[in-house]
Each structure stands twice: as structure tokens, then as C-alpha cells.
Amino acid sequence: MPDETTAIDYVMEAASGPHFSGLHLDGLRSASSSPRSAVPTPTSTLADSNGLKQPFVIGVSGGTASGKTTVCDMIIQQLHDHRIVLVNQDSFYRGLTPEESLRVHEYNFDHPDAFDTEQLLECIENLKRGHSVHVPIYDFKNHRRCSESFRQVNASDVIILEGILVFHDQRVRSLMNMKIFVDTDADVRLARRIRRDTVERGRDINSVLEQYAKFVKPAFDDFVLPSKKYADVIIPRGGDNHVAIDLIVQHIHTKLGQHDLCKIYPNVYVIQSTFQIRGMHTLIRDRDISKHDFVFYSDRLIRLVVEHGLGHLPFTEKQVVTPTGSIYTGVDFCKKLCGVSIVRSGESMENALRACCKGIKIGKILIHRDGDNGKQLIYEKLPKDISERHVLLLDPVLATGNSANQAIELLIQKGVPEYHIFFLNLISVSYSTMLVASTHLSSLRIVLMPLYISDCFC
DSSP: OHHHHHHHHHHHHTOOSSOEETTEETTTSOTTOOOOOOOOOOOOOSBOTTOOBOOEEEEEEESTTSSHHHHHHHHHHHTTTSOEEEEEGGGGBOOOOHHHHHTGGGOOTTSGGGBOHHHHHHHHHHHHTTOOEEEEEEETTTTEEEEEEEEEEOOOSEEEEEOTTTTTSHHHHTTOSEEEEEEOOHHHHHHHHHHHHHHTSOOOHHHHHHHIIIIIHHHIIIIIGGGGGGOSEEEETGGGOHHHHHHHHHHHHHHHOSTTHHHHOTTEEEOOOOHHHHHHHHHHHOTTOOHHHHHHHHHHHHHHHHHHHHTTSOOEEEEEEOTTSOEEEEEEOOSSEEEEEEETGGGGGHHHHHHHSTTOEEEEEEEEEOTTSOOEEEEEEOOTTGGGSEEEEEOSEESSSHHHHHHHHHHHHTTOOGGGEEEEESEEOHHHHHHHHHHTTTTOEEEEOOOSOSSSOO
8 A cells, every 4th residue: 555655646746847738749849839829709699690599509618527517417407498419629639640649648638739629610600500510529548539430419409518628719719608617626626537537538547647747737727727717607516506507507598588488478388398208209200200109109299288288277176075084175177168179180189188178079170271362261160159168279280370360260259258268289380389479469378389490390
């Protein structure tokens, strides 16, 4: 044990002398070489010059092993109702040349020049434009990129860029809508780094300590810590600070506006998204899915919409006696209820409604465009006492919103109060949702799945 302690102390103290700083060798670097210039660009917003919504870009920086990845994972978990991609700065390490590989222990992986910042910029800019990108995969054991492998990253609502030096370059910072710095005690970071590099990256403890003393700590003092001043939010204790992360997520939700449809239109109710719901939406959009699976998962989603819609019906308080003789105070279901499906797609929701409401009456409305002159033929078969009932209007796909508006107007003409109509929808376009909501803003209620598509059907 004494010999091992002496060896570790020697490693920590001996970490000095000429070494690589990124692509350069300190002590041998030419005095004429000049640092790369960074041209500032205007700070980005959530909409481009054409008014198109852009992704919300979050930068997460901090010292090595400070808990950046944990913070990112917690944000992703809480933003599950949005499409999110995580881009790691580590993926953009430059591959070492054969000469540099021979002197790998003298190479500073924590210097800004160790990263291909130009490629990182191009990647984030393309993602902000809505394009898919190929992110390189870096092999930390061989210190080079996997030449034949890459990770495809698609356009998303939220882009999280994580790395120790993501705040160093002004051009990268200017692409961010929010900058987060994860602040963790140096001793905790060192302990985590030792565990990570020995377990995940196949390194011995002596080399980890040598690299930390020679490169990691000086780079933190020279580059990482000074970039802390650019942060919008500083999170002490990293992933253990649940309060800070909750506040950050609330702010992101506000900026993204889920989709402020619920705030702009108080009569719109969006079902809370979960990975289960999003997974089923992924399946029914897959062009290779079988007919049986498509019907199965669509029925599950429709059942969720119907159940959620029923939760908005008026209830009356009711007391019952339990088998043990206790009094239980609960609620009684709405008695006067019926469903109306907009033919033909609305009929796919009828089975779910019947499964939830035993013996419910269901009417039908067919709206068909006659030629190109805009005239519409309307067929309806509705309960005679529909004006006395609450109506669940069923239409799984909301495209233009014209048929839905016509059906709602017909129900109102039949004497159904607008506040008795509940429009249930599975897949919608945000514009059409706004059209229906704004046309019947007073009291019609709209219940729909999260808008995973905004301007067109996928």
C-alpha cells in the first residue's frame, strides 16, 4: 500500500513539461502561429426570417464529470412530449495522426483545438434548419473516429449540446437559446472521472491521474471556468439539484409553448404525452407496420382519447355504501350522453366509445364536397333528443378542419348547446386545431393527442 501511494503521488507531481495543447506541442509551438479567429453571428431566436419555428437549442457545459450528462438526461425525461436530440461535443474530437498516437500521453484532449469546431457548427446549423445530420462516432480507446460508422440525428424540437467547451467559441454560443453551467466540487468530479475512465474507457488509474494533473485541471482553469460567465443558469450539485432542473424544464415548456394552444385557446385540452403514447404514435406512422398492428395500436390510442374526453363531462356527487358498510363519497356519471362520428374515419372511434360507455347511442354525420364549386352535401342520422344530450364528436384525423366546423355547426343547428359538445381527435395539424378552436372559442371543448406534427402530416 505505501508503495502504491508513493507511485500515485509521483504521478501527480511529475505531470509537467512540454505537451500537446490540442493540435500543438507546447514549448515547440511557433511564435508566428496565431489562434483561429471567431466571427460572431447574431443571436438566434425561435423563428427564422421566414417565420418558421426553429428548434430550441440548449448548451450544457461544466467541468469534467460534473454531471452534465445526468442533467441532460433529466431534462430529456421531463420534456418527453417533445422531440429531443442530444449532441455530445466529445463526438467531434479530431482523430489523432499516427505521430500523435505515438505520443498520446502528451496530447491535451481538454484544449479547444482538440475539437473540430467547424464540423460541430455545421452540424448544429443544419439541425436548426430542419435537416438530418451525421454525427461522427469517436473511439476513446484508439483515439480516432470510426471511419465507417456515424450516428444519424434528425431534426427535433429541442437540441441539447453538451460538452466541457461548448461555451468557448462565440459562434457556437450564438446558436444557443439557453446556456446551462453544471457546477460541481472538484473532488467529486475527480472521483467520478477516475471511475468513468477506468471502467468505461479501459484506462489505468495512474494515467487518469497524470492526465488530470497535466491537462484536465489546467484546461478547466484556463477555458472551462472562464466560460461560466456566459451561462444563463448555473446548477450547483448537478443532477442532485432537482429544483433547478424543474425550473429549467418549466422555462423550456413556456418557450416551446405546449403548444401554447392550451394557453391561447382555453377550450383545447392536450393529453399529457408519455413515452408509451409517443411509441404508439411511432408505430402507426411506420410504413412497414402490419395492418393488424396498425389497428391494434390505433385502437389503444383512440381509447386513451375517449377516456380523456369522458373526464371532461360534468359529474354529480354521489354516496354509496361499501361491502364493509362504510360510506364512500364519489361521483356519478353524466346520464344524457351520445356520440356522433364524422363519417367515415370517425367510425373507427365508435368501438372505443362503446367499450367505455355501455349502451351509448351513436349518430353519424357525413360531409361530402360536391364538385369544385365548394358546395357540400350533408347526411346526418342523429338521436331525436340530441339537443338534451352531451355530445362526443368523433373524428380521428383533423386535416383542414372544414368538416369538423361543418359538423359542429350542424349540431348547434339541431339545438345542442356549444358547451355540450366535446370534439375528440387523434391526429391533427396545429393550424386546423387553431381554426376549430378559434371558431368556437366560447365553450366548445377540444380533446386531442399531443401535436407531434405541426404543419403537415408525417
